[in-house]
Amino acid sequence: MQVSNNHTVEKIGGTSMSQYEAVRDNIIFNPALKNPYQRVFVVSAYAGITNLLLEHKKTAEPGVYGRFAQAEEDQSWIEAFALVRQKMLDINQELFGDGQLKNKADKFILRRLDDAERALADLNSLCQHGHFELDDHLAKVREMLASIGEAHSAWNMAHLLQKEGVNAVFVDLTGWNIDKAVDMDELIKDAFFSLDLRECLPIATGYCHSEKGLMATFDRGYSEMTFSRIAVLTQANEAIIHKEYHLSSADPKLVGEDKVVPIGMTNYDVADQLANLGMEAIHPRAAKGLRQSEISLRVKNTFEPQHKGTLITSTYVSDKPKVEIVAGRQQVYAFELFDQDMMGQVNKFDVKILSIINELKIEMVSKDVTANSITHYLSCNLKKAKRLLVLLEKYFPEAEINLRKVCIVSAIGSDMQEAGMLAKAVKAIAEQGISIQALHQSMRQVDIQFVLDEKHFDQAVIALHQHLVETAPEV
Template identity: 50%
Template sequence: MSDEVTAAMSAALNHSVEKIGGTSMSQYRAVLNNIWLRPRSVDGQPAGLYQRIFVVSAYAGITNTLLEHKKTGVPGVYALFAEMDEQRPWQQRLEEVKAQMAAINDEMFGAAGINNELLLHRANRFVDERLREVRDCLQHLEVVCSFGHFQLDDHLHRVREMLSALGEAHSAHNSVLLLRHHGINARLVDLTNWRIGPQPDFDGHIRAAFADIDLTREMPIVTGYTQCREGLMRTYDRGYSEMTFSRIATLTGAREAVIHKEYHLSTADPAVVGADKVQPIGFTNYDVADQLASLGMEAIHPRAAAGLRRQDIRLVVRNTFEPEHAGTLITRDYCSQQPRVEIIAGTPNVWALELFDQDMVGDALYGQKLNELVSRAGMQVVTKDVNANTVTFYMKGNKRRINQLLERASTLYPGADVRVEKLALVSAIGSDMKVPGLLQQAAAALSDAGVNILSVHQAMRQVDIMFLVAAQDYRVAVQALHSRLVENNAASVALQASA
């Protein structure tokens, strides 16, 4: 389908594209009642159930078991398969995935759910068939790679893509069964390209999938994973579902993009500060969303946000469990009415890789190889320090990767002093933080709370201030900054209340 046909088709639709996160998906009753069966108005149209495309994530915990645990690094099927252990522990982990999926199916369609044996049978058969095919494929790949002409490393990225597809296919298939049971004309849009020969490109796959869908009478339920020539996992890793969501919105010309999460986008993490002290954020912009994403508190993946921003599609982050709340509207041009701090965010797990070498003074190319090392290590760089004789990267990633990076950096720079330290990062973020004395206020808040500041970063655009502190001071630092800059800031309180 040409771009002109796509544009003409979408112009008449006035539809939304909505993504449902994994934790929300696991609370299927809330999703059913608060989202799918709840009429919504898109772009001023009469409220209805259709004119909405839903991109679904895997149920909570499934992708961790398929790949590896996102936070703890506990190996899943993929990580165990990559080790090529002769005991084949990946097979046992695959059985654990099957048990997880079967338990979810039973909760939805069994006696505790809608109590429909036929739908339960269909759901379990779908899981059994896909997992059996995956097991066969991996076993055959093991045999192929036992020959010297074939190396497992050449195929691992494809294995990761294939395993990722399972979780989203499972949740999308279940959702369609559930919706049809409740009288909704739901349609499964399976972008996993399962057992299909031709490998389309990303955009072509999405265009073809939506070519014959009538949004006025069909509710598409789309897998968050899209199999394509580019390889989403290789480029975006665990952010692939948001890329699918964003690209569908841009290619179909959606009026609105919505992300349904299990919490509000708030002034801080309620688990750290306290639910009674945080407030939902009514409005913000894509710049703030990017800063949050760099800390791992994603409203949306930065690359996914880019397409929405360029096409000026409004993005709304909504709480699945509070359907009456308007949520947070993220636009391209929003700026706070008064300069203020909107959010206190951070991460308790940051690795500081510091390289000190007095011979680097005046050598503009000295750190180039270190930049390449960090990039190849797969670590996410949050920020960076450079002075006359020291380069420090502050990164997110697992301990195994940082140890490998430390070893390689020490080998590459034998005359340098290279060390690693685990820290925490706390950041004050806002669409306009040009407040005189703000840095002094923030530093004083941390000092009064007994937190020692190890490093400070503030760009000239003044949309964020980053503080590096000891790992054990993370919670105290977040609480101190939120208390001083948000809770006890009159402008912030007034604006949040009006929002």
């Protein structure tokens, strides 16, 4: 590969991918650029496709994977396959119309889907025998199914751009036809070794095959890890993520589009705090690689190509202490475990609690510790919350365990070390008549977290944004 350190690696999200004309006109043929080259694009599956292949990201409604994992004698996963197959063909029809290229597009994705369906049928049959357990193979099944969505969108985009006269190259990182497991970095290096970015435009799959399995670590954040590793290994000058919205001071749907502003500049610390609240600018592990390689990350709005977006760097600190964004998380369960014997041996209790949380694969958002109690704030569904409660009661029979549903609302900034900022934030909440259940501010002073009754989420976000962002003095 011709490495010149002036290329960018850019990721396009699923919602944007579903609007090809906007991507073509605003990103590929951005009027501010002399030509479309010196860039690498990493694309997500079209909106909704990964939900159909795996399970719905928000509601957990099972797709092909979810139904297959629960299958046993049930064959409903075959119906799910038929649904995703039809959806992909409908997308092809919309993008290509009728003709030879549409037939090629259909042939490509149908071959992948047929191979995958055949593999699942064979595996299902094999696991009817006592020597084979389905659970032993589910991780690989999940990887295989996830890869199909990105192969579909990347192939389509490369060929659509070729029609526009662009020398676009489909870069298939899914490992679909390789005969042995390889390291992720090795696969990326091999794929880009022969490409001259001055003369071609690579369109790479957001899923990348990995010997250890990409989803085992990153699950639905896998495309961001692929994006990050490509940027690091090709020594990109800048990494760019194109989304359907700006990285703004709050959710515009909640606070109002006329009241929020794009952040403009921030740092990776702030990006990590957002990720902890489930509002990822980028997965923290993906950000780590960019940060260590001193590659800046820019988040842009697909539909406002003239806007520079928000630049995230390792070193940025606001000129004056301020709140840059108000964000939060709903569907949080607070598990408070109180035991008089905990005094002096909190770690002993916490190690066991954390091992159970990890075993259930529940995400922890925050934690409180007192002399004789520990409260974990966890993001999970009700089913897992009840399962965790049963296990905690089993392992700590003498403890008092309280469970309640809460929300977390946070004021975040690259520098919030200003006397009175905490008091101002508390006042904004109190003036709404909202009772604060818990309050967190670390010595790093990049965020203030409020734990509240779940019903107060919207009200608290609006109040904090009004008092800390909208009425803040100009820097």
